[in-house]
Amino acid sequence: MQTTTLSFSNLHNHGELFANLFRARKQSFIIQKNWDLPEADDMEFDQYDTPQSRWIAIHDKGDVLAGIRLTPTTARCGIYSYMIRDAQKGILGGSIPQDLLDEEAPVEEQTWECSRVFVNHAIPQKLRRKVHFKMVEAMTGAARELGATRLIALTGASWPRWYGRCGLDAVAMGRKMWIDDGEFQCVSIDLSDKMH
Template sequence: MTVLVLSWENAHLHGEAWISHHRLRHQIFVGRQSWDVPTYNSLEYDQFDTPAARYLVWIDDNGQARGVARLLPTTRPYMIKSLWPELLQHSPPETETIWEATRFGCDRSLTPSTRRRVVAELICGCLEFGLANGISQYLGLMPVAVFNHVIMAAGCKVEIQAANFHMGRHDVAAGYIDVTLSSLLEVRLRAGIRQSVLHGSSGDVSQHGSNDGVSRRERAIVDNIAA
């Protein structure tokens, strides 16, 4: 059980993880939340699933996705800027230091304790990935309840934008999530996580000079700050 950083370039290295993450997205966002988004053969996808995206996928011992999050640099086309810029109190960002975070979810068939673990490790994984790749904030698009009762409750600092809209069963909003070492430490402390959650070498973003998901310097930091 681990958190993978998947992309179009490395998906073939991880068995069922890639396709099962699209199945899980269908289960969460179409089946459970009733979103009107593209689907095919019980796989959920959209126009922002591009080579620029990185996917944090929590996989079980059978290599099946049980938790997901999608990250996109705001220097490339992204959902909030393209579809809902009015959710922001200013112009949509276009900078390497802010990435969009969407499609955050967890398999509801898991036990409550396992769901809590999956969610906490996904959040830690997003923070670790951000620290390793020069990201200062995520611009999230999520149900307001997820911001309040999941992301903020886990220990992250979030600035929810005022505007929201109703999608499926939820009020959805945009919000800025700070990516800091102190946030990572707080999330780890609350969840009882004592080491890096990201798996191996699948998260490179070449323009930041890292050959794996967490640089040597950042891996040393994130592996020890909660020890």
């Protein structure tokens, strides 16, 4: 099992991995979860997949096992910034409630948003925990390289059960809310002790 952090500047070094990550996202979000998201050429994407973002792929022999997208909270592309902030500002048309945060969404160089997190549905249950640990390891490693000391994420509301087990120090940033197929909540993940 390998982890690779992809960017527009290095994706040419990794063959089909970038496209395979977007194909795996389609499988996870459009086919499995039945979310209404943009797709083309058998890949899921959205307005936040820009050169400002980074994508973490956990993969084995060409198969993408899991993925994460990291976007700086300082990102700007047309009317868009990052998903949580744009939802709060009402730019996403109400697909995510505007009152998802207890305070104004941050715009800080050291804070990045973690989104489009998934684990391939075909991963056997006995390997999922190992994949989760690899995801956390890769995410904190990429954050270290990017200079992030905090991540924010809209995640499943069951996060307190497994964040601690994975070594993540997180606190809620807003209320629990039902979106599409489940209960979600915004969290702030403190990475400052992972920067050494």
